[in-house]
Amino acid sequence: MLYGVFLILPTIATVVLSFSNWKGAGDTPQFNGFTQYTRMFGDEGFQHAFLNTLSYIALGGVGTFILAFLFTMVLRDMRGNKLIRAILFFPNIVAPVALGMFFGVVYRYQPGRQGLANFLLESVGLKGVKFLEADTVTWVVLGSIIWASSGFYITILMAAVDRIPPYLYEDASIAGASPWQKFRNITLPLTWDVVGIAGVLWTINAVKIFELVFVMAGSGTYAPPIHSWTLGIFVFDRSFGDTPAYGTACACAVVMIALVSVFVVALRRLLRREAIQF
Template sequence: MERSQRRTFWPFLTPALIVFVLFFLAPIVFSIWLSLQRWDGVSDAEPRGLSNYANLLDDPLFLTSMKNTGLILTVGGALIFVISFGVTVLLREMTDRKIVRYVLFFPVLVNPLIFGVMTGLLFRPTGIVNTLLSNAGVDDPPKWLAEQNLMTMIIAVTVWAGTGYYTTILMSGVEQIPQTYYEAAELDGASAWGRFRHVTLPLSWDVVSVCALLWTISTVKVFELVLVFGGSTGGAPPNTTYTTALYVYESAFSARTSRDFGVSSAAALISLVLIATLAVLLRRMMRRDSIQLS
């Protein structure tokens, strides 16, 4: 039996291994080589060594993009998890929670480009929001789409779009907690906060750690919303709204600046290393002994 399994091991593994090498490993290796070059996509590549990396660390725009990505990761993540857990606790007590879950999950199905366009229409100076505020007697409505407010709006829309997704995942873990645990906590006099702290959170910790890991990885891919939403001010997004994904795109494909696939690859690799390191650290920090439910 073992000999037969060994004979079939490689024939079954080889197709998946080929796909992994061609579409995952090879592009990473090529990106590492390209990050050491200067190449506009047309002329011959010019070796530059580690200059691309050194220049990135001195580039204010790249540092701004890293800061904005960090803001989305920390501020946006904190808001998403607070709201998601609050909604999860409320849904657990509802009888018709499936309908509410479908409504909450709906924004996940919508492309971020739609959110950018819709938010621009709602919050522009003559949009619906300011019109309602003016009719309510507000003489000077906020300038929602002013450059100094754009990152706040981007984070807010990101939180709104992602809350339903993480609420659904957290709810799947919370629903596995036996009701008897909550009944025992109530008999011991635990408040709503006490039941959440001592029952819900510890018994769903594995699901929480997975959600935190998924959010950490997804922040490096925030791109479409910034491109459309930031561009609503007239043309290209302002420098103050750049994320790492947008910086990588602009460095390689923008017609407004000189294209340099080497710089773009170096920026992408720096982002990849930082996010991977953060994900590993986060996973280690959130590791706990598993609790068996009975």
């Protein structure tokens, strides 16, 4: 019942209101069909937000899982790997707003009071870089998200690796298999179901990215430049901006639901294979 009250009903209400022009409390929703969607898809802010969100899902997912797999290969045979796992997981228990503020200090461009990144560049004779400018901030945020998120997926993948019988790796070592061959022929096939679940979790989290971009790209202003927007920021702007447009915000929320559904179904089909018993 609680699931229906707090999730199903609000979702249905969001879909219904996405077909209306509504300015919030005190205003009566005026249903106008697909007008909200037409205006939204033609909005420059939405176009940037949609493309940036796709970049976070695709490029961020590839980068995060490559990093997670590399650490998994290294940590499997390393002493004290549980301690290292805990250290790598630490960024996930820090609030995204705090992480955004931390990265804002690291990437700050201010001659005479440079952030850590520019301080290191200048210490080797290079010029400082305006990392948080509108043209580059999306890539900086992408790298920051990969760094902050990889620990979570390393933990998930390592938990799956821990259940693989050690004798399989011992037999592979006796046969002269390299670390890459062990990963490709043992680790990956026997953790494939977990990889699929992790991919779904990443997709859901990537579509909801909001705080890190808002803090890093906003630089203390009301909202970051539209070139750096995500779908979450677009919804926020249309809900709490100077001229609230809740119908458009609801339409964008519906697009986010559809985007998650498409990617999840595609991932489940792409990663579907018979379970391997061991």
